[in-house]
Amino acid sequence: MSINRExxxxxxxxxxxxxxxxxxxxxxxxxxxxxxxxxxxxxxxIAEELRTAAAQARKMSAGKGKKGTK
Incomplete structure (x- = not known):
């Protein structure tokens, strides 16, 4: 299992x-x-790593026109 695999x-x-x-x-x-x-x-x-990953994920989803879900 990798970090990018669903x-x-x-x-x-x-x-x-x-x-x-x-x-x-x-x-x-x-x-x-x-x-x-x-x-x-x-x-x-760990909290800072989570914030950084969340910011990166927002940028990635913004480029695809999608909004993240919780």
Whole structure:
């Protein structure tokens, strides 16, 4: 599976702080429960990467006349 390949797999994503001061991304899909813990600095880096990717995706979809979906 690559980043640019579509998939029919549905998953739930939860994001929040833990009692230990970490930021947890929790991915739940059929047969998968995956908690991913990051320190706050790492979480901020991930957030910036998400913002950058979102901006790039907007530019790509704008060139095709499509609007992204959530």
């Amino acid at each position: 998939s029919d797999i549905a998953a739930n994503l939860q994001i929040g702080p833990t009692t230990l001061g970490m930021v947890r991304l929790y991915v739940e899909a059929e047969g998968v429960d995956l908690p991913l813990d990051f320190d706050p600095e790492e979480a901020e880096e």
